[in-house]
Structure formats: structure tokens, C-alpha cells
Amino acid sequence: MDGQYITLGFERERPSARRSSTKRAVLLFLLVGSLLITLFAYWDVLMITASAVPLARGIDSIDQTALGNETLAEKLHREVRILCWVLTTPKYHKARAVHVLRTWGRRCNKIYFMTSEPDDELPTVVLTKPDEYEVLWGKTKEAFTYIHEHFADEADWFIKADDDTYVFLENLRYMLYPYSPSTPIYFGFNYKLIGSQLKNASYMSGGSGYVLSREALRIFAEGHNDSTKCRQEDNSAEDLEMGKCLFNLGVKAGDSRDGQFRNRFYPVGPFESLLSGYTGMDFWLYKYAFYQPRSCMDCLSEYPVSFHYVSNEELYVFEYFNYQFQLSGQRPMVERLPERIREEDLVIPESDNTVT
Template sequence: MLFKLNIRRRCYRLWYSTSVRLIHLIILLVITFLIVLLIKLRKKEDCWLDKYRARLFCFVLTNEENLESRGRAVYETWARRCGRFVFVTRLNSSRNCENKTEKNLHGLCEFPIENITTLPDESYSHLSDKVRASLLYFNEYYPNYDWYLKADDDTYIIVENLLRFLISTIKRYPKPVLYGYRFGEDYVSGGAGYVITREGLNLFSSHIKNYSIYSQCNSTMEDMMIGKCFEKVFQIESHENIKHLTLVGETIDQHGRERFHPLAFRLHFNGPLNKTNREWIYYRPFHPTLFGYEAISETTISFHYTQPNDMYQIHSLIYDIKLFDRQLCLVSHL
């Protein structure tokens, strides 16, 4: 009897210890599985964004005098986050980078400058011609992108927010061909940056390469030229070919706040000090002009008139500084 009791006790102890070990092992396996799953999901998220990043072509209008200051700030901050990025400018022959055998680490040749032979001279009066020549060139030599972002050398772009926004527009119908800060006359701000879709660029190029058509929609202001020329294209093109398209897409967020900003951050936040100096911001926009917190979306994409020092500072605030426990320690706004 005692012998049987001892056997039972030993069997129970063995079963109990084995069960505990098994439970511990299961818990360990579950924790390991969750950690691996989180890592894979994070990598999948990064790869998912990179997949769309490769579909974004960015080009920045600049000139040779600004390359080392404004151009460098653009190049060292947001520009390399695009799938493909180039500067658009004319270099004089003494600074032609194509014949250099060594990379100049402290000069202009380190920048990706597209050699567009049809560019006009560098003057504001020829800015529309410069943009037209660039778009025709990119349509021919870089046709495999879904979105084409045009920006100035004093525009700061938050590329990840731009990509998220563009991805959210994929299923829109009818499909816009142009995105940016909207003005009432059916065009968008050039300084805030704008995006032309693949289909939009192809339509633009197929008609505006004809100079007689271009001359009917040209303007000294390149952003107005883009809007007028797209409007002209929509008039010329057969309804059957463009019935699924619309001209300008909506870019404000669900709270009515702008994503693209044609002024500097401080001006959108504080308001212009001199109303007459920025009078157009009050009567030309498509949506009512707002300032302060109500003006700036939490998914903001761009700011114009950003000087090089400001560009580095904004970039550091966005990408280098981490907000501790943002999701866990929410603070009520009193």
C-alpha cells in the first residue's frame, strides 16, 4: 500500500513538474512568436512604404547660384527620401559634371542634376518654359513612375506624409491629375509643391509639346500655366479618354486643414505680419484661409519659403527627435 502511494506521488510530481515546464515553454514560445511577428510587421510596414516610395519621382527647380546653399539643404534633408530625385537647372560648360573622372565631394557634381538640353535661360520670366521643358523630358525619359512631384529649392517636403496621402488617392474616382494647395481658378501653388500623376503627365505632354497649343495657355506664373494648360488639354481631349479624370484633387484633411502650404511655417502659424504683403493668401485660395493650429494638418506635406537653416531644423525635429511614450502617456489638453 505504501509502495503504491509512493509511486502515485512520484508520478504526480513528475506530471506536475512536466506540466509546469510545458506551460513555461508554451509561454516562452508565445512570447517569442509575438516578438518575431512584431518585427516582421514592422519590416513589412517599412517594405510597404518603400514599395510606394519607388513610384515617386521628385524634381526641384533651382539655379547654379543656389545649388551650394538651398540645393545642398534640400539634398541633405528630404530629397533623398524620394524614389528618384533630380535638380533641374542649367550649368555652364566649366562645371559640366559629365566629363569628371572623380566625384567632387564638396562641389556641384555630387548633386543629381538632370542635363535637359532644351531648358531656357535661368530667369523668372522663363520659369513656365523651364517647367514645360522639364515635364516633356521626364515624360520621355522617366515614364515608369506613378507620381511626379515638382518643388522649389526653398520648399520642404515631408515625403512619408506625401506618400501616405498619394496612396489614399489611388481608388478615387474620377481620378485627379494634379494635387497641391488649391487656388480658386483651378490651379495649385507652385511654391508649396504639386504632384502630377502618370496619366496627367502623359496627357500634358501629348498636347503641350505642340507650341501652338502651349502658347494659348502659357503664363508668366508657372503654377498658373500648369492649371491653364491642363484645362486646355481637357478641352481638346475627347470625352471618352478623360471621362474617368478630373483636374485638381482635394488635399485638405478630414478637419478642413491644409496639407500643402504656400507660405513658411511661422506665417501659417502666426499669420502674416503685413496683410498687404501677402494679400493673395486671403482671397485667392479655394478654401478659406486659416492660421494657427487650425491651418496645419497633422499629416502636413509641405511648406514654402523655407531657408536652408530652417530646413535642417525642421528635418531634425521630424526625424531625429523621438516623442517618448506618445501612445501610452496621452495628456489632456486643458
């Protein structure tokens, strides 16, 4: 009986043991599967987070081992110091200037608003010239001279902008990094000096802003009173007279285009450069541009420096899409700083725009 009991008991227990073994296998499979799914999801989130970097932050994705705890944007902010000065008037202090200060102006190493009256909300420098469009050249001379006398040691580069301009400071520093501030050079959107006898001469658009090296600032501040080289009267186009004056003083008009010959300074909004049908071939920009402008979806530089005719609302739109907007699934960009350029190796291309 004992043998039979044992035999019968063995036969009765075998199906139960199989079921228990099957359950354990299923549970183990589910556990392993859940673990794999969790790990995969975690990895996917990591990849999405790493790749969702907007352009302005994308520059920071350089190899961090060479920077320690410092991002590339922070390194450039420290090494390429930029003083911004914005030309404005009292009637635009609240309508425009304060919005510049709250958006891109925050990223300047220093920023000052050149105007005719002080303002508690703005770091202002009060000029003596009247608030008249006809004397912009006079106001510009006074502003740059004041900056040279009081703030020359506070920055390496000095950019003039209007109160309806948007400037991407990270991209400007990235563009300027190869150049020494001891080189007499300035950058902006190059216009032809039409009708000038100066060979291959250009000047920079005032609307999109132009940036002078420390040496260019010194040369201008000390030389603009020379009547043989610079216009002494105040009543003339500011950017045109600035170009003539700097050319005569030996300051180079640099080429600010990127490696694919796409402009980085824009005297207009982005639409004119993105959409070929937005303007006709008689558009003034096509005639006056020193380097041939193009309009297409690939014609905008990936690292634009500035746009002109930007409304207050668009200032904040640019802020959102460059400093808050995230794009899921975008592959991270690993970038390198450009090589330094010695002054003796500097080559500025001639004009390639044949439109007259």
C-alpha cells in the first residue's frame, strides 16, 4: 500500500508540478520582458532629451571634457566679450527698448541705450545730438566716441544695433571667435559703395547692426575728426558714412558669411530670405548687396546673427523658438570652434553681385 500510495501520489502530483513550473516560466518571462521594456524606454527618453537641443543651445554640445563644467556658450561669453549699444529715442523707450533689454539684450556682456533722456528701466547714455533721423551720423559718432572713452576696456567687440533689431549673441560670438580684437576689422551685412571710386569698397547695413573690433573702435574714435577721411557734418546716412570713414581709416570690411556663403546678418526679416516669391527681382536688396543675396529655404545660415524690422511680438517669438522650444528626436550636434585667423592670413573676397 505504501508503494502504491507513493506511486499514485507521484502520478497525481506531476500535472500540478508542470503547471507550477509553467507559471514560474511565464512569470520569469514577463519579469524579464518588463525589465527590457523599461530599460528600452529609459534609453529612448535619454536619447530624446539629449537630441532635443535648440540651435542656440546646440553650440553647447561640444566635447565637455575640454570645458570641464563650463558650456561652450559660457566659454564664448567669457572669451568673446561683446558690448552692445542700441540707438533709440525717448518715445521708443517703453515701446521698443525695454523689450530689447528683456530679450536678446540680456546676453550682451554690457548693454547701453543711446538716447536723449535718461530712463530708470534702461542703462542709458544721454547724447547731446537731437532726436532727428537726419543726424544719425552725428549720433553714431558721438556714441562710439563715448564708448571708447568710457567703456573700451569692458569688451573686445562693440556692436551697434537699432531698437527693432534682434541679435543672436551666441552666434555672433561664434562668428567672431577666429578673429583677434586687435585686428582693425568690422562685420555686418555688406552693401556696395555704389558710385564710389574706392576699389572693392563696401559698408555695413545699420539696420541689421555692425560690430567693430576693439582696434577698429580705437581707430575710429581717434580718426573720425579728420575731414579728409570722414564726413564732419552730422546730416548724412549713418551706415554709409561709417563705411566710408572706416575704409579711409584703414579698417577692413569683413566677410560675415558662413562657410557656405550664406549671410548671417540680415537687413530684413527672415521671410525675404526664405521665400523666393516674397519679393520681386527689383527688390532693393538684390541691387545693393555686396555679396550676391539669394532667397530660398536653404539660403539662411544655420547660425544667423541678426534680423532687422523685428516687431516687439517677434522679439519674444524668437526668444521662445531659440531658448525654450524643444524638438523631439533631433540628433544631437557635436560642434567645434573654428580655427583662429591671423591678421596676415586674412583674405576678404571681392564682390560677386553683378546686379546693377
